[in-house]
Amino acid sequence: MPPSGVPTISPQSLERRIAAGEPLLLLDTRDPATHAGFPFDAPRPVEPLNLPYDRFLQDIDGGLAGLPAPGTAGPIVCFCYRGETAAPIVRALRAAGYEAENLEGGMLGWSELVVPTVVPGSDALGAEAALLQLRRLGKGCLGYALVAGDAALLVDVGRNVESALAAVAQRGAKIARVADTHLHADHISGGPEVARETGAPYALPPADATDVRHAFEPVGDGDVWRVGAVQVRALHTPGHTDGSTSYLVGDRFLLTGDTLFVAGVGRPDLSGQGERLARVLHRTLTATIPALGDRVEILPAHISSAAEVGAAGVASARLGDLKRTTLSGLSADADVFSRSLLAALPEQPPNSDRIRAANRGVPTADPSELEYGPNRCAVTGGMQ
Ligand SMILES: [Fe+2]
Numbered sequence: 001m002p003p004s005g006v007p008t009i010s011p012q013s014l015e016r017r018i019a020a021g022e023p024l025l026l027l028d029t030r031d032p033a034t035h036a037g038f039p040f041d042a043p044r045p046v047e048p049l050n051l052p053y054d055r056f057l058q059d060i061d062g063g064l065a066g067l068p069a070p071g072t073a074g075p076i077v078c079f080c081y082r083g084e085t086a087a088p089i090v091r092a093l094r095a096a097g098y099e100a101e102n103l104e105g106g107m108l109g110w111s112e113l114v115v116p117t118v119v120p121g122s123d124a125l126g127a128e129a130a131l132l133q134l135r136r137l138g139k140g141c142l143g144y145a146l147v148a149g150d151a152a153l154l155v156d157v158g159r160n161v162e163s164a165l166a167a168v169a170q171r172g173a174k175i176a177r178v179a180d181t182h183l184h185a186d187h188i189s190g191g192p193e194v195a196r197e198t199g200a201p202y203a204l205p206p207a208d209a210t211d212v213r214h215a216f217e218p219v220g221d222g223d224v225w226r227v228g229a230v231q232v233r234a235l236h237t238p239g240h241t242d243g244s245t246s247y248l249v250g251d252r253f254l255l256t257g258d259t260l261f262v263a264g265v266g267r268p269d270l271s272g273q274g275e276r277l278a279r280v281l282h283r284t285l286t287a288t289i290p291a292l293g294d295r296v297e298i299l300p301a302h303i304s305s306a307a308e309v310g311a312a313g314v315a316s317a318r319l320g321d322l323k324r325t326t327l328s329g330l331s332a333d334a335d336v337f338s339r340s341l342l343a344a345l346p347e348q349p350p351n352s353d354r355i356r357a358a359n360r361g362v363p364t365a366d367p368s369e370l371e372y373g374p375n376r377c378a379v380t381g382g383m384q
Pocket of ligand 1 (some may be wrong): 183
């Protein structure tokens with residue numbers, strides 16, 4: 001039994017139970033604003049009930065009255081910010097006859113979990129090739145592992161690289177290169193560390209690499225890498241940042257970073273130069289990316305909501321479909337686009353300046369606290 005005196009469940013076990021469709025009831029004990037603003041992202045759609053900690057402990061009977069009777073909705077898993085305040089609620093639930101557990105580490109622990117899923121259609125890259133989407137559940141961050149023969153390329157991986165490295169090793173491959181599409185502002189990149197540990201080069205667009213302290217390989221527009229038998233071509237797609245570079249895998253999959261999403265476009269303002277970069281983004285979204293074929297599959301670095309994840313557990317969209325939806329709604333006039341985009345920006349993501357500093361190599365004491373919070377790199381509506 002852990003120090004809190006109540007049974008716990010690890011994030012890995014909870015993920016497996018949700019993925020398997022086992023009945024369970026999730027209970028979010030955070031305050032209502034956090035419940036709504038930083039939702040619980042899971043491998044299948046789930047709707048946690050919100051039972052705020054302080055309200056529940058002030059009126060336990062009232063709180064229990066809002067729950068299904070014990071034994072009718074499967075076991076209850078409670079979660080809070082870091083796994084502490086939910087413990088007394090688990091105790092009260094168990095005293096009332098419920099089978100209840102506390103999620104180890106709360107949302108902080110859940111945010112460390114990364115689940116690899118094979119991208120549908122990536123078998124077209126070759127007999128010994130696979131493209132995996134690495135979904136960080138609590139943050140909505142997406143990274144990628146391209147494995148081809150005995151070589152692998154990692155793109156936009158966060159600092160929790162264990163599951164990516166395990167997936168690569170399981171396929172008998174070694175990391176040949178690790179790359180970021182841009183200098184990230186919402187999560188700490190795992191790229192430099194993987195490069196240090198494996199000796200593989202770490203590729204980063206030079207326009208985003210001012211004051212970066214670790215070694216990197218500058219990647220430029222049109223650069224081509226071979227990963228096994230698969231060709232990967234760099235395509236400069238600036239606007240979210242000056243350096244933002246997408247990677248075209250086998251002419252079939254475009255890893256767009258934070259430039260174009262399944263439901264939205266990248267925000268141009270995080271470096272404080274929104275007006276200039278919005279116009280740059282306009283060219284990327286109305287000329288550079290649409291020049292690619294309709295059947296290219298767009299694979300972004302984030303989702304804003306679990307609704308963007310398809311039945312196969314992967315977030316992706318055909319460029320041809322986005323040309324009929326998100327991209328067709330964009331004005332041909334860069335000024336109109338720029339004004340509407342800047343007016344539709346969501347709130348600034350938490351700690352973006354400090355996260356960018358960490359990605360330049362400035363040491364950070366507590367990376368999981370720094371990264372805590374929802375991802376807000378996309379504009380998902382209101383732009384023209
Ligand atoms: Fe970003």
